Amino acid sequence: MDNNLTSSIGNLVNSVRQAKPLVHHLTNYVTVNDCANVTLAIGASPIMADDIEEAADITAISSALVLNIGTLNSRTVESMLAAGKKANEMGIPVVLDPVGAGASKLRNQTVRMLLEQLQFSVIRGNMSEIRYIAGLGATTKGVDASEADLENSLQSGIDIASGLAKQYNCAVAITGATDIVSDGRSVICIENGHPMLGSITGTGCMSTSLIGSFCGVTADYRMAAIAGLLCMGIAGEIAYETAGQQGNGSYRVALIDEISKMNSQTMHERAKVYEA
Amino acid sequence: MDNNLTSSIGNLVNSVRQAKPLVHHLTNYVTVNDCANVTLAIGASPIMADDIEEAADITAISSALVLNIGTLNSRTVESMLAAGKKANEMGIPVVLDPVGAGASKLRNQTVRMLLEQLQFSVIRGNMSEIRYIAGLGATTKGVDASEADLENSLQSGIDIASGLAKQYNCAVAITGATDIVSDGRSVICIENGHPMLGSITGTGCMSTSLIGSFCGVTADYRMAAIAGLLCMGIAGEIAYETAGQQGNGSYRVALIDEISKMNSQTMHERAKVYEA
């Protein structure tokens, strides 16, 4: 791994633990507790406030905003929009997690609307979700990437990430066996992670919360995305080594353990990152 | 245990791990994360989508639908109805968890309405909830079965399950020290489980999610109900042996561990099932 990149990422971990940025989440009720705990584990401070009467106010005192449509409804979508507009006005970074994009008309329309109305700093999704946003034939199966979509080549993912990043002027992160991050100029691939991450709920949402946490301490959103995915990937590997054989429950506990112990040295030793 | 039954159940476990059926949940926000994780642990894929604008659409791409009224409200009850009607239209199995039936007028009316408007494949509840549905004097105390209701004899439970199964033309599962499953023709009793299952939240809801997962791979809903309750009961026993002494937190982690490791051999060795 590029040593400059390594040390930048290591510095981000130190920064987030020092600055404890407040990260406002409008997110789903399935994995919200995991998102709060992962945000705390990396050293940031989570807050969840989704009423239209306070969503913008809470955003205004936050360092980053995470919008996750996992269990969207008409009430919270309005709040997402209000919070996002306030963040855009104030230059607060906004991260989008388009959970299940492609799976229903409501999700599709909502993602389109959010992308039209708001400027995002990072969009993170699985291959099916990102393919849908790119206007390609996604075959979303619920909230997980479909196997058909995963069979597309790495090169295809790189092209999609790069194209979307240019189109929406933000960093785009596609998570999968190989994670892809692009800001429209360069593309970084991350080979960390473990298949067992897919066997517990919320690892995608938690990755987005980690990215949001890092966005709270740097204006280099590409770097924030890389840092977030590296944390999740490396923690997922170590958790498998320490607890994978015990089963899904222990693996989930170990994952949060490893994120709470993540530091620049572990990231330096474990990171499998290359420029595509 | 009947060897035919054993091998059928074992096959169901293999089927669900292979087919990974998408299981749509409209459920409560207290235990929703546990429901998602248990669904993944048995090998199925959970999705939670409760907005009226997408509830039916998401049901349409799912293999089973779980309706759980644990924290019902007027908005989500409408969505339950829409999702349930779509499922009925398309022949997708629907499982009802009438959490807290008998505890408030709202729950009672909602359960009545759902039973009138929808055809269920399985209804799973504790003795108080099922007694309420059967029109008997339930003395529900919140969301747990009351001690008065539990003092009724096993024979009474068998009669109730059998009668309701005939009335609603579906499988009925009553969970307790002895679980009872009937399709109106035969009645199966399950002696697996451990009292410590009652010391953590969501084991009832998780049982229903397991049943929903199995309904995603078989049209024999009685068998799906037996498989779901056996998984929870056996995992609850092993979790007690490995982690019970450590306390409730460790027990909960071990429970998910054991469900994620459940296989046909363990079920065969541990199952305590008999025809009543």
Place this chain on the structure above:
Amino acid sequence: MDNNLTSSIGNLVNSVRQAKPLVHHLTNYVTVNDCANVTLAIGASPIMADDIEEAADITAISSALVLNIGTLNSRTVESMLAAGKKANEMGIPVVLDPVGAGASKLRNQTVRMLLEQLQFSVIRGNMSEIRYIAGLGATTKGVDASEADLENSLQSGIDIASGLAKQYNCAVAITGATDIVSDGRSVICIENGHPMLGSITGTGCMSTSLIGSFCGVTADYRMAAIAGLLCMGIAGEIAYETAGQQGNGSYRVALIDEISKMNSQTMHERAKVYEA
């Protein structure tokens, strides 16, 4: 520690495990699962029902009511009010957790309204939240106490707790490095706890649920508050000793373990309590 106080608290733990009081929560969706599990761990029975059509009905069958505004919205605030009024009518204790008071106009208005319309038995918050309620210059940063507010002296906290307790005729509990409980006459300080409690989400909310559980078995609400905070503080210390080095995930599991194993002897041996 005062031996009378010790044995009273020990008796409360025994009482709650024996009586299993039903504790109705109108609370946030971030930590609701933790609140349910901690309520079960101490021996009480949780129920969460927030629809306006049943909130009062469920309160009517409960032994205590917890109102937590962590993710308040207009719908649930109405239900909190209805449930609180029913509780006041029936003499059922009501505990308020003013999460994030001071962080937004909506939270501020809601807390004011609840304090005007309802009679609370216990108010529990962190220093920023309680300072806001006391009309002092709180510098709330999201849902955690701000460092500026924490720098105020212990004496200042004692004065605030004592003053508010008189004003609202209830017990007031301020949680922090030193917990302070006052009923307006005496003030008790608790030195138990561990900083790692702040590294996982929901320990404040869970403390409130514990207080609610004890309110279900005694009319001495000051004592219920002390018992709840002692349980959390002592469990937090032991959990750190057994699992702290493993990381945040394991610490959280150990915390629930220790609460589920809490008994009068451990409380007697560990309690660091004094009258201010």
